[in-house]
Amino acid sequence: MNKMSVNTKWFRQVATKVVAVAVALTAPIAYAAPLSPTVIAQAALQIQNFRSELVSDLSPGTDLVFTVEATPRAKANLTIGTSARNVTMQEIEPGIYEGHYTIRRSDRISNSTPVRVTLRRGNQTATARLNQPLIETATNFDPNADTNETTIKQFTVDPIENLEPGTELVFRVIGTSRAKVSFTITGVVRNRAMDEINPGTYEGHYTVRRNDRIPVGVVIIALLKNGGQTVQSRLNGGLVNDKEPPTVQNLFPADSSVATTDRPKISGVFDDGRGTGVDPKSVRIRFDGRDVTRGARITATSFNYQLPRALLPGQYRVEVDLKDLAGNVGRSTWAFDVTRQVAAQPLFIKILSPANNSTIPVGQIVVRGQSSPGALVSLDVQAASSVVGFLGYSQKVFNESVQADAQGNFTFQFQSVVSFQGTRYELLFNATKDNESRQERWVLIQK
CATH class of the missing domain: 2.60.40.10 (Immunoglobulins)
Structure with a gap:
């Protein structure tokens, strides 16, 4: 090997090392990323x-x-x-x-x-x-007042006559200007944006669809976001232009009737037609001049009151005061008589309509039946469906109790909330009276 070839080899080795060092020096330095504070x-x-x-x-x-x-x-x-x-x-x-x-x-x-x-x-x-009072004062908000406070001063809806598919709901909010505002109808639509039509005045629209289920007293909330602050307001009152007072129907014992027992359970069903529905907190019940509201079971659709002791023969008066969610005041009064107690009839339960294993349409289902007068009848409805390509579906859709009237009649109403054809509704009826109980099972199939 000559001297020239040795020098060339040495030169190539040195050059390779120099290039490697240069690349290492010019390459970006890798740092360990700091952990997020949440870690x-x-x-x-x-x-x-x-x-x-x-x-x-x-x-x-x-x-x-x-x-x-x-x-x-x-x-x-x-x-x-x-x-x-x-x-x-x-x-x-x-x-x-x-x-x-x-x-x-x-x-x-x-x-x-x-x-x-x-x-x-x-x-x-x-x-x-909490840094505010609980009771409102006479001081009112000025919708046109200039303020930097993030607030909703008013949340309203244009009244409508009927809540049905195709009806347009128009919501309005007055609050802080140049903010992001939305409304939510629980179970129907969430965070629907509202437009600022004037400084501090917002408007939002929603058209009711055929499959919407908007119950009486549905919770509707407006949300206003301004910078880093968020406030909300709940809509007071109902959606329907309700001017008619509520009433009490299906009275028990019936007006001017003779009670079948000396210790009847007093009951009634609230009816507000196509209105906003009854406010259960407004209901006041008096029996023979005495306020018995605290001892009664009150819901948005009915009430019942079990007398604590047997009544002496004579006439007794019932008074029920109530309001709907629109503020309309109603009152129902009736009287019944108590005589010497007669022998009790055996407890029974019979479903009159619809027929067992019959088909039903989508929408409201009315079930009618008979039992012993004064019997407490409960209905539990379970919906089950199986759709090709999906898992089976099962849901409890209704559970309510009513008292059979003086003739033994009772009625239930519930919504067929599942839109799948062939959905199976399993109905379990249970009637109780004087420590006796009877059951009946029914099946309905959705069209």
Whole structure:
């Protein structure tokens, strides 16, 4: 090997090392990415806003509604003075919690009663105290007032005559200008955007579809976002232009009738036609001049009151005062007689319509039957369907109780909420009276 070839080989080795070093020096330096703070430690809980819907008074039966804006996916509980502790709040939107409390007769709640919310997640806790009164004052909001506060001053809907497919609902919000505003109809539409038609005035529209199920008293909420703040307001009243007062139907014992027992269960079914529905908190029941509301079972559709002891022979009077969600006031009064008790008839239950194993259309289903007069009849409806390509579907769609009238008649109404042809509705009837019980099973098939 000559000297020239050795030098050439050495030169190539040195050149290769120099190039490698140069590449290493000019290559970007790799750094370890820092861990997100959420990996190192859970973010601290925060409560940004705590407010209450104002009420006209703090009498028994008044529903208090509280809203909290805070860290999402936590557990929130309310404490109202010494009257209520650990009232659970539900997270209705991410980071927005809502809680309800109905004032009882034994409660001592005033405008200055301290109300606190506690937020918990893991081993973290945050608390806040309500910094506003519970009762509304005579001070009204000026919709045209110039303010930087993020607020919803009014949330309304244009009244309609009928709630049916094709009906257009028009919602309006007055609040902070140049904000993002939306409305939600629970179970129907979520966060539908509203347009700012004038400074601080927003309008949103929704057309009712054929498959929509909008029950009486559906919760409708407006949401306003301005910068980093969010406020909400719940729509008061109903959607329908309701001017007719509610009534009480299917009275038991019937008016001017003779009770079949000396200890009848007094009951009735509320009827508001195509209106907004009855407000159960407004119902007041008097029996023979005495207020028995506290001892009665009251829902949005009916009431019943079990007399605590046997009645002496004579005439007795029942009075029921009630309001619908539109504020219309109704009253029903009737009287019945009690005579010497006669021998009780055996308990029975009979379904008159629709026929067992018959087909039914989509929509409202009316079930009629007979049982012993005064019997308490319950109906449990389970819907089950199987669609090709999908898993089987099963859901409880109805559970309610009524009392058979003086002639033993009873009626139930429920919605066939599943639109699949062939859906099977399994109906379980149960009648009870004087420690006796009878059952009947029925099957209906959807067209």
